[in-house]
Structures are given as C-alpha cells and as structure tokens.
Amino acid sequence: MVEADALVVYLDPHHDHLTGAQFGVSAAGVQRDALSYNDQFLDVTWDAVWASAVQVDAQGWVVEMRIALSQLRFPAADRYTWGINVQRVIQRRNESSWVQLVRKNEAGLASRMAHLEDIAGITPPGTLELMPYVTSRAEFIEPPITGSPFNDGARAFGAAGMDLKYGVTNSLTLDATFNPDFGQVEVDPAVVNLTQFEVFFEERRPFFTEGAKVFGNFGRSGASEYWGFFRPEPTLFYSRRIGRAPQGRVVTPYSDVPATTTILGAAKLVGRTRRGWTLGALDAVTGREHARLSDGVQTTTRAIEPLTYSLILPGAAATNQLRRHQGAA
Template structure:
C-alpha cells in the first residue's frame, strides 16, 4: 500500500510545508503467518496524546495511536515487556552544553525509518511473533551565545529495536511463553535487553490456573546493570465462587524502559482476592459481581512496610440493563511511600485513608446514554481529602450521527508531595490541586464510504503550595521556611482534530485532517477562568492541515494486469 502525504503547518506566525511518501506492505506467508512492513512511515495523522500535569515520580504512559502498532500485536503484548511508544519516541539523551551555550533546536520525536512484524500460530499451537524497527539518527543544534556559532550533537543514534515471542499452547487452556526484547544503539549510547519466561497451567475443566513468570533486564551503559522480577499465583476463575492468591517482587535494578515501560521497583507484593458471580439472572438482576481484595506491600531490600489495603467493589445490572455499583478501600496502618521523595533510600509517611465510591451507567442500547461516578478519599489528617467525579454522555442521534461528551473534575486538598531538594534536604509541600478535563468527540457517517469525525479535549490543572516541610529520615516531615522556590503552577492542554475520511476503493483511503493545538505552563495558580483562557490563547497556536492518500494494490491482481497488458 503506497502512500503520499502533505502537510501545511502554521506556528508562531511561520508557515512551513512538507511532502512525504512511503509504503506499507502486508503479505500472507501462508495460512497461519502474516508479514507486515512499513517503509518510511508517516504517523503525522495519528490521534493526539492526552497530556497531563504530571506531579508523580514516574513518566506518563500514553496509549498507542499508530495503526501499525495496534493491529495484529496480541502476541507482542505478552509479558508486558514491549511498549511500542518507545519506537519513534523521545530522544534518549540531552546535549551537554557549557555556560555560554543554549540548545536552539531539539527534536521532539525520533523518526522511524522502517519496521516489520511477522506473527501467526502453527497447527500445533506454537505462536511466533517477530518485530524489528529501525530509527534514524537525530541531532540537536547548540548555539554559542557569544559568537552565534552553532554545532550539532547526536541525541539519538541509529537504533535497532527487536522483539521475539514464542508462545506454545497445550491442553487447550495452558501455555508457556518466551519473550525477548532488545535495543541496540550505535556509538557510546546505552543498549538494553529484557527476557521473560511465562507460564499459565490450567486443569482440564479450565476452572483452576497456576501461573507465573520470571523476567530479567540488562542495561549496558558503562557496565552492565541486571534487574529481575517474578510472579507466582494460583486462582479459580470460573463458577460462582472464585479466588486468586499471588506474590510478586521487583528488584531495585529492574529497568526495561528502553523498549518497555516500568515504574515502581524495589518492592514485594502479596495479594488475595475473592469474587462472587451470580451465574443465573435473579428476579431483579441480570448480573451480580462482588469482589474482595487484600494487598500487602513492602520494600524489597530492607523489608520496610509500604502499605496494607482492603478493597471491596461490586457491580449490579438490573432488568432494564442499567448497571450500578460502588466500593470501599482503606489503609488502616497508613503507608510508607518509597517513591515520592525521589531518592532511593528515603520514604514519606502517608496517613491512612478511607476511599468510597459509587457509579451508575444507563442502558447503552438507548439513544441517550449517561454514566456518572463519584469518588471520595478521606485521610487520617486534618482537612486532607480528595474528590474525583466523572460524567459521560453519549447521544446517538441517528445511525449516522454519534456524539460523546466527558467531564472529569478532580480536587485534591492538602495533599503532601515532592517540592524539591538540595544537597542537605528533601522538601515536601502541602498543596491544593484542581483539575478539569473536558472532551467532546463525534462522528458523522455521510455514506458507506465517507465519514467526518471530531475530537476535542481541554485539560486544565493548577497547583498551589501552602506550606513547605523538610523530610526526616524516619519519613516524617517538619515545617521548613528555608525552601522559597515558587512551585505553584498552571497547565493547559488544548487539542482539536477534525477529520474527513473517504474510502474511495477497497482498502484505499484519503484522509484530510485539520489540527489545532495549544499548550502552556505558567508558574502561577488560582487564575480566574477568563484570565486562564486569555493567557492560553496568547500562546503560539499550532494550525496544521494535512492530506494523506493510501492506495491498496493487490499483488495477485497487479500480476494479472501486467500479464494481460503484455
């Protein structure tokens, strides 16, 4: 499937354009295996990311929007070692600059040169998946502030990404899986490898399962760092009464972030679950689900208690096909947060909380569907709480027109979080945070070959710090007036995508996309709604118009045409 695409982009009063061309290829090797190839791909029309103001110790994880990485990828997801957004993601290094230099140009994304994947399953139940992708070398431009001279520095070299999966099914419901991921960069950049062995053994009746995994990570960067993690579990996942028991650990050097996604490390966790399912409808309900969970976590290297949680949640569906439920969760002994201080050997004491929530979903078969959710956290600390709500409305006006509106406000009062650190102290802050997320999506089908779609999202979050504290070695905090850095902030993210799609021939598509986007971050908070939007729209705005045409060529038909022509 060859493609051509063209873009006109206006930003900060400057208009630029570019033209691209490439090809996607799909080849049926046999009845079981398929080869997919993308050559010089263009993902510029992929949906926008839902960016947030991230105050956590971990990076934000984004969902995959590129079709090549979402179609036929079931095998590659096994073991959770492959996070496809790493391929063609952010550069892995930032330039080294002197005091009189600034970075004048820095690539936001790495270009994917080509990629292929082979996947399928043999008649004997062996699933095989092979993925390989190559990204181009990317450079940043550094400018000398005195002379104006510029130089280039490599921030991402030519890189090869590889994933290999073998998944053997046996006895109908059991499997053993071997997964390996590898990242190889040219030059003095770091390389990485990760391997996982997974098993899931079920009895003949498929009522009980015994499962587990053992995984290792190797990062080669001025030496080799080895990390590991593992899980064992047993459960009954059918019938009216169900249960699960599992234990897992992650050591401090576990790192798969070159081609995977990992956050929490250096912990052990133990979980027990009991679930009740009503297998037959009752007089009032079609479905009844009841769940009870117990979790206990501790730090792995010194067995520091992390948390103990009890959770109960339930779901009911009545005869009108309306679903509702709720739940509670509490930590009676509080928590030792080993990640919030951003320092490996430290922890923050967090008071216990009691969380309760309720939700309701109307009948999805009707033209108008609405879902509501209310969630309230109450902490064992004066005036500390968190309120999270959500509203979902979907209106199916006709078979051609569908509209969805979602609104999610979250209010965190007097939460304690990381503010900064110096050579002597780690500083925490007591803060107020308000977040509003508003989104609208719609689709209008003109006919069986044409459709219009709209995606809009505005995300707003502001944080105000009321008091600062120094963190003690036992995890407690003391008021500290020495920290004076302004950590207040307001973040906005505004995105609009208006898309026209025309399937002008079998497997062939023309897509015209208008994209509007703005982002801003200000080191102030508690702005009025009017002031917030005024400052947001004072920022340079991205206006992008793109056209992409993909044409499907059937090899067998093309071969017949050429023979007929000759």
C-alpha cells in the first residue's frame, strides 16, 4: 500500500492523544491496519476484522469501510469524544492530504487528530471468540538415513487445539491458546551459525505478535523520541524461546527428534487502565520433550527438553508522563 494511492482513517477512541487505530485501503482494494502507541509509533502486527469495498470509475475511485465496534477498545460513557483524522495518499504526486494537517517536519500522530464530538447511543461490546482447530498432514520424503525404524519415507501427523479471545473489561483483553498450530507461519530463513551466540529470528506467530509492543517496549527509557541512538535497546524478553527447538543433543545411528517444543497452553493479558497505564502479562507452559533413539537393535527414549513454565510481567508503561509533556487532556 505504501506504493499505491490509498485512503487511511485514524481513530483515537480513548481520546488520550497517545494511542489509536488506523484502517487503510488502497485503490486496488488492499487493506492495511495497525495500532498506534506513544503518539507516533505503529504496531503493524495487529490484525483486525473489518470490511471494505472499492469502486473505480472514469473520475477516480471511491472506497467504503465498515469497522465493527468490537474491533475497538473504549470505556463506557454516556457521550464520547474521539480523535479522528483521514489521510489521502496520491502516490504519483508524492502527496498526502489530511483532514487535520500533519506536517512532515513535525512529530506526532494521535496528538494531532481532530475531535469527533457528541458520539452517543453506543456501548463497548463484549468480546468472546473461540476458534477450535483440527489439523492433519502427511510426509512422503525419502529418509536421510536408510534403515531407520522411525521413518520409512511416509509419516502422518495430527493435532487439535483452540484459540480464545475474551474482553475482560472494555480496555483489557485476554488471549489464550491451547496446543496452538503455527503451520501457516512463514518458515525462518536457513542460517549456519558457527558462533557461540544465539541466532535471533523475527517473531511471526500470531499469538505472540499481537500486542507485542507492550512486551517489546520492556526496558525502554519511556521517551517517545527514543530511537536507540548511541546506546542499544535491551532485549529483556525474546518470545521465540517459547516453543523453541529442543536443546538436548543425541548421538545415535537412528533418532526421531521433535523439531519444536510443544506449547501446551499460553495466555496473554494486554490492555490499559483508566489512568492511562498500559499493562501486560504473558504466561506459557511448554511440554517435556523426548527423542526416540535406536542403534538398530534396541529402541529407547531420552528427555531432551524439560517441562518449562514462563511468566513475563513487564509491569506498566507510564503514558501519563507523555501526556503531561504533550499537554493532552
């Protein structure tokens, strides 16, 4: 969408001049959505459910969007004032037109929105989503070692699990997953690591990417203009270690080693309080993994990864300080 004509709608339902959501549609009908935080940064991993349609004619193009209130978070009130802005991108002119002008030489996005006042007759909808799944797959690959008792070239696999999303309050959301399936996630690039240091891969699993900025900001100084110049930003939490490949090593003629550690269950609570504090908590349990070993005569099993419990509490990110600096109400 960056290289195409587009229309983008920005909303700040909390009207805190710091956070919000954006929904964009290109002239070809391609959608893009993101969450904004700290006034100007974007979390593009957010994947909302909304509808849009585009019609192209001789005079140009027209777009219509339908955004359900269930995709937005806002507190209960009799009347609301939201922040709103609309951007039209004309790529051939390298031009952007705004309802409320956002200058290129000035920082800020949510703090520069217009006010949509006297919104009434709406209530924050409750959220409860259940998504069970059952998967099966088969492999027909010539085994790397002939004579293996664990792989004759044809193997079948099956799994079942469920994802859950629940709105605890109007501003706190609980995500849970049981035996998640990440088969649709893009495969990591092949890397030959000859060093003693761990290779860091980008997180692409949906459960961990949604709301990841709450945990990714853990350790930052808190300033909205902090870009990491002159000092590295600490990585205190690396989510790819949850469900990683088993770390135990086996040396035997024939072996059957799990490629990843099974995530038995995980839960994540993300949201904000009425005072403007952003909260996050993540809890995960991965199973004990075993490898099957054989010397061609006898078959045994060996534990290669222990049962692991992970609890991440990054605390609260104080957005009140930023609000005072920007003079927002």
